[in-house]
Structures are given as C-alpha cells and as structure tokens.
Amino acid sequence: MSNPIIRIHDISTDTIIDREMTDEEFAQYEADQAAEAACLAAEAEAKAAEEAAKQQAFNDAVAAAVAAALAAQQTPATTSEPVVEEPVVTQE
Amino acid sequence: MALIQVPPAQTGGMTLLATHTLSGATSTISGISGSYNQLYGVIYGVTNATADGQFSLRCNGSTTEHTTVSYTTAAVQGLNAAIYYLMRTSTGAMTRTDANNAFTFTISNYASSSNYKPITSHGIYSGSSYQAWAAGGYFSNTAITSLVFVNSGGNFSSGTVLLYGVK
Numbered sequence: 113m114s115n116p117i118i119r120i121h122d123i124s125t126d127t128i129i130d131r132e133m134t135d136e137e138f139a140q141y142e143a144d145q146a147a148e149a150a151c152l153a154a155e156a157e158a159k160a161a162e163e164a165a166k167q168q169a170f171n172d173a174v175a176a177a178v179a180a181a182l183a184a185q186q187t188p189a190t191t192s193e194p195v196v197e198e199p200v201v202t203q204e
Numbered sequence: 205m206a207l208i209q210v211p212p213a214q215t216g217g218m219t220l221l222a223t224h225t226l227s228g229a230t231s232t233i234s235g236i237s238g239s240y241n242q243l244y245g246v247i248y249g250v251t252n253a254t255a256d257g258q259f260s261l262r263c264n265g266s267t268t269e270h271t272t273v274s275y276t277t278a279a280v281q282g283l284n285a286a287i288y289y290l291m292r293t294s295t296g297a298m299t300r301t302d303a304n305n306a307f308t309f310t311i312s313n314y315a316s317s318s319n320y321k322p323i324t325s326h327g328i329y330s331g332s333s334y335q336a337w338a339a340g341g342y343f344s345n346t347a348i349t350s351l352v353f354v355n356s357g358g359n360f361s362s363g364t365v366l367l368y369g370v371k
Binding site for chain 1: 215224234237256260287359
C-alpha cells in the first residue's frame with residue numbers, strides 16, 4: 113500500500129511538488145494523528161464527565177425539591193380521628 | 205506661534221505571497237520570506253475526502269509547540285495543545301464535503317528568532333450557520349518559514365489559502 117500524498121509549495125521558487133510521503137514521514141504522520149486522536153478523546157471524556165456532573169447536580173436538586181414539597185404536604189401526627197365531611201345536599 | 209512637525213506617513217501594506225491550493229494529506233507553504241511584520245491568511249472552500257476531523261495549522265510543521273483555545277457554535281470548545289486548531293468538522297457542524305466556509309488567520313512577529321508568535325483565527329462555515337474562533341500561538345523562538353495545513357479526517361479535496369505578508 114502506498115503512503116499518502118503530500119503537497120509542498122515553495123513560494124521562494126514558486127514550485128509545487130506533490131509526492132508520496134516517505135516511510136519516515138508517514139510514521140510521524142501516523143504518530144501525530146494518534147496523538148491528536150488521544151487529545152480529542154481526552155477532551156471528549158472531560159466534556160462527558162462535566163455533562164454527567166451537571167446532570168447529577170440537576171437530579172439532586174430535583175430530588176431535594178420533591179422531598180421538600182412532600183414534607184410540606186405531610187399532615188402533622190395527631191391522635192384525633194380524621195374528620196369526614198358530609199356532602200351538602202340542597203333542594204330547590 | 206509654535207509649529208508642530210507631523211512625521212510623514214509610514215509606508216506599508218500587504219503583499220500576496222502565495223495562492224496555495226490545498227491538496228493531499230498535508231499541504232505546505234514553504235520558503236516564506238522573513239521580511240514582513242505579520243502573516244495574514246485567508247482560507248476558503250475547504251473540503252476533505254475521507255472523514256470528519258480537525259483542520260489545523262502547524263507552524264514549521266511542529267506538532268509540539270502550539271496552544272489553542274477554540275470555540276465553535278456547534279458546541280465544540282476547549283483548550284488544545286500541540287497543534288493549532290483552525291476549525292473542526294463533525295456531524296451537525298461543518299460538513300467536510302461542504303465548501304461553504306471561509307477563515308482568516310494572523311500570525312504576528314512570525315519572523316522573530318527570539319520571541320513567541322501569537323495567532324488568532326476566525327471564520328464561518330456551512331453557509332451562515334456556524335462560526336469558529338480560535339486563539340493561541342506558536343511557543344517557539346524559531347522564525348516561521350513554513351505553514352503546514354492538515355486535516356485529520358483525510359486528504360484535502362479542495363481549498364485555497366491566500367497568504368499575505370503585512371509590513
């Protein structure tokens with residue numbers, strides 16, 4: 113398999129050369145690509161962790177708010193019997 | 205009445221150094237003269253053949269002496285080391301086969317052999333949908349004599365770089 117083609121434009125002589133990478137250049141090119149991919153993967157991982165942390169913080173806030181609302185709705189403990197209201201019937 | 209002597213206006217301006225057609229796995233402009241104060245580049249119509257990836261600029265071909273903070277409206281942002289990212293292609297952002305894009309970059313102090321070189325770039329792609337911005341530099345005291353353009357997604361299919369020297 114041939115190596116990738118590169119272009120070099122020497123503007124001091126206005127010459128353009130399209131040629132195949134040497135094996136040494138190709139090895140460096142692949143190493144650079146791998147390093148860049150690793151950098152991007154690390155960046156993506158950090159971003160995903162940040163998003164997960166934001167989501168967890170949101171979930172915690174929602175859970176706390178729900179718990180507070182439920183606590184506010186709870187009837188205080190009492191010994192009396194619950195009062196049953198009779199329906200009001202009206203006649204015309 | 206005192207006379208104020210106004211110094212004459214300085215000469216300057218921009219010189220087109222190269223019209224470079226992007227091609228291949230890497231595409232290099234070499235032999236850059238050091239007789240200007242700044243390099244200014246305009247890039248447009250960039251597509252690549254194989255896959256989405258990162259479109260980057262490497263001063264003197266270096267992969268270890270750059271740093272970039274980059275941002276696009278496609279929610280891709282971050283601090284990148286090693287190479288200078290001009291833009292990225294990914295699904296939902298810049299489509300690698302869409303030539304509707306244009307970017308500019310500036311490299312100041314590029315010919316210095318004793319100081320670092322700040323770089324900024326910005327652009328637009330996929331019609332009017334997205335913007336990209338990046339800033340950083342080349343942390344080397346070596347004068348820049350070549351610029352290497354690379355797309356990690358594969359060979360360039362098209363694209364033009366206009367490189368100017370600014371006095």
